[in-house]
Amino acid sequence: DAKTTQPPSMDCAEGRAANLPCNHSTISGNEYVYWYRQIHSQGPQYIIHGLKNNETNEMASLIITEDRKSSTLILPHATLRDTAVYYCIVRGFKTDSWGKLQFGAGTQVVVTP
């Protein structure tokens, strides 16, 4: 699976949108972009995933560039509870390897009052 590059940390003011970038320049055509987050002392939590088109759910929006080499996770109105490490993961769907999520170091997001 392709590797991802994320900034190590970023701050965001409460109530503002948080835009989290991720580079995945070696992504292949059948690989999806997944986002998870991990709040301190908890297990990772699924946020959203996408292949080509932009996606939105109740937690966030995912914007994938047309060449698919990068993406942005958008938290529209950040709250203090959104403080967490955010992981961008590229994931293929080969049956024998799709369970292997490559987490990397992620981005530590701190939401401040």
Add this chain to the structure above:
Amino acid sequence: GAGVSQSPRYKVAKRGQDVALRCDPISGHVSLFWYQQALGQGPEFLTYFQNEAQLDKSGLPSDRFFAERPEGSVSTLKIQRTQQEDSAVYLCASSLSLSEAFFGQGTRLTVV
């Protein structure tokens, strides 16, 4: 409960002791994964089951690590002759086939 349950939440083991970590996946989830997370790092893949079949164990760091899921539900991760470098949080996750994984809260293992 509806989530992935792991026990114990905390385990302190003396170096050389064997430990067994349990994972109860979400009912009906065919896929089960184990990850190891060292302090300050992202989770690292250990092994993956589909039902009772262990399809990938490439992440197990040594032959002291062994995982099983005999009936395709509950899984146990066993570590023999624990070493200090085994100290970490061990995370279990489950999913329906080809969908997002749901993680438990993990077991924090401290080897002294």
